[in-house]
Amino acid sequence: MDSTFVKYVLTALALSATPAAALEQNCRFIQAKADREACYKRQEEELAAKRKPAARAAESKTLESVRQMRQDDDAVYRSINNICRGC
16 A cells, blocks of 8 residues: 555544544633533533434334234234144
């Protein structure tokens, strides 16, 4: 590989990782307590907004799997009822 290509890739990776780290550090250095707390609150809300869709997706997947298990159980119970016991 070309060394300049590697440098470009490493630079791109470094720049893409920087905004998240900068976002966390910005609040730490704000001197005014009210502004600093507002910054932390904004960060908390952003993180909560990012986590909500993932939680809802996992919840809906769990509900769907429970529904599927119930349907499978019902099918098994129906087939068992048709078995002659002691004919």
